[in-house]
Amino acid sequence: MIKELTCIVCPKGCALRVELENQQVLSVTGNACPRGKQYAIDECTHPTRTLTTTARTADGGVVSVKTDRAIPKELMFDCMAQINRTVVSLPVRVGDVILENILGTGANVIATMNL
Numbered sequence: 001m002i003k004e005l006t007c008i009v010c011p012k013g014c015a016l017r018v019e020l021e022n023q024q025v026l027s028v029t030g031n032a033c034p035r036g037k038q039y040a041i042d043e044c045t046h047p048t049r050t051l052t053t054t055a056r057t058a059d060g061g062v063v064s065v066k067t068d069r070a071i072p073k074e075l076m077f078d079c080m081a082q083i084n085r086t087v088v089s090l091p092v093r094v095g096d097v098i099l100e101n102i103l104g105t106g107a108n109v110i111a112t113m114n115l
Contacts, residue, residue: 001019001020002020003017003018003020003044004016004017004018004021005018005039005040005043005044006038006055007031007035007039007040008039009033009036009039010033010035010074010078013035014030014031014032014036015030016028016030016031016036016039016040017029017030018040018041018044019031020111021025022045024045025040025041025045028040028041030047031055032068034092038112044076046072046080047072047073048071048072048073049070049071049073049076050066050067050069050070051063051066051067051071051076051079051083051109052065052066052067052081052112053065053066053080053083055083055086055087055098055109056084056086056087056088057078057086057087057088057089057090057092057115058087058088058089058090059090061115062094063088063098063111063112063115064084064111064112064113064114065078065109065110065111065112066108066109066112067102067105067107067108067109067110068107068108069101069107070107071102071105071107072105075103078098078103079097079102079103079105079109081086082099082102082103083098083099083102083109086099086109087097088099088111090112090115091114091115092113092114093111093114094111094112094113095110095111095115096110097109097110098111108109
């Protein structure tokens with residue numbers, strides 16, 4: 001099977017072609033650098049994403065938050081459910097840890113704004 005991807009590692013946006021067989025990457029073409037090849041392999045075998053969203057605050061508002069590293073894509077909805085149950089105490093500063101090691105991913109959910 002051939003899967004076509006656009007690399008998002010840099011602004012170049014290389015058009016990648018990934019040959020897969022039984023969930024295994026056989027070859028990657030179209031990448032201008034080694035990072036593109038690794039992106040294609042990771043995206044086809046174990047995709048990850050940085051989660052950006054908002055969390056409720058104790059005063060009824062919201063604060064923008066994100067994970068400090070990429071998490072497995074299949075855990076996005078479970079992470080969102082945990083964030084949605086969280087109420088953030090004020091004040092909060094950029095970089096404050098809101099949730100530590102969310103769902104055992106090793107990623108912290110941190111504030112991205114001051115309130």
